[in-house]
Amino acid sequence: MTDETRDAVPGALFDRLWPEPGEVTADELAATYLEPGVRSNMVTSIDGSLTMDGRAGGLSDPVDQAHLHLARSAADVLLVGAGTLRAEGYGPVRTDETGVARRRAAGQSDHPRLAAVSASLDLDESSPMFRDAPERPLVLTVTGAPRERVAALEExxxxxxxxxxxxGGVSGRAAVxxxxxxxxARILTEGGPTLLGxxxxxxxxxEMLVSYSPVVAGGTGRRMVLGAAEAVREAELVSLLRSDSxxxxxYRLT
Incomplete structure (x- = not known):
């Protein structure tokens, strides 16, 4: 999201519908995401698609992007699967001056660290998300990964x-x-679905942060969680926010 887009987003990002009705500012929302834990942040259409034209960004809007930026700016590390990094065209993970000030006040580094997850190491070490990163990224892979790819990415x-x-993929528990x-201590993941699985x-x-984009996407977009065995995993609604539609x-998993 550009600085111009951020400037266009009002200081009060959302109306809180649950648990207590009221207005929520960016500062208040960022503070809630400083709680330690492993948290996901995903956007979905109301008919359950994670993508439009192959990208999650196709479902997002400036307010959703502002929320994403706040969640990221509170995280110590951003955990993302290689497929999502490629599909969404990730650049270097950094926050703006306001986010840097919040992070310094919380005793964090100026910017979140990227942790890329890939068993095959099909990652471009020359991409800006590595070369221009303000904090040295991590690459989480498996023992037995191709040695030449390990050596290239270690640069x-x-x-x-x-x-x-x-x-045979990267273990979720081992990654955490x-x-x-x-x-x-504050780990934010933006997927994709296989990593969430x-x-x-x-x-x-x-925890899971789920943005419900007010669109019907149709198509064959994937579900939010792939690969986990079918089972009822209960969750508690912690808060519900609204901006227009x-x-x-x-949700907190219980």
Missing amino acids: VAEVVLLPPGEG DALRERGH ALVAEDALD LLVAR
Whole structure:
């Protein structure tokens, strides 16, 4: 999101519908996301699609982007699967001056750290998300990953070798443990669905932030969580926010 877009978003981002009706400012919302834990942030159409024209960004609007920016700016680390990084065209992870001030007040580094998840290491080490990152990124992969790809990515990131999870991919629990061992208590993931599936399957996800975009997408977009065995996993609604017809729900997994 550009600075111009941020400037166009009002100081009061949302009306809070639950638990107590009222207006929520950007500062108040950012403060709530400083709570430690593993939190996901995803946008979906009201008919359940995660993408429009192959990208989650096609479902978003300036207020949803402002919310995404606030959630990111409160995180110690941004955990993202390689497929999502490629599809969404991620650049270097950084926050703006206001976010930097909030982070310094909370004792955090100036910018969140990117943690890319990939078993195959199909990542472009020359991309701006690595080369221009203000904080040295992490790459979480599995033992047995291609040595030449490990060596190439070690030029631009800290590569962490983890035991494979079920199916041979990166274990969600092992990824979270590796981040916490490096002092990252506030972990935000933006998916994709396979990474969320690994986190859910291993009980490594604490909260889900879900933006309900007021559109019907149709098509064949994927579900939010893929790969986790079918089971009822209960969640508690922590808050419900509204901006025009956009809803943002915060759920705590119980």
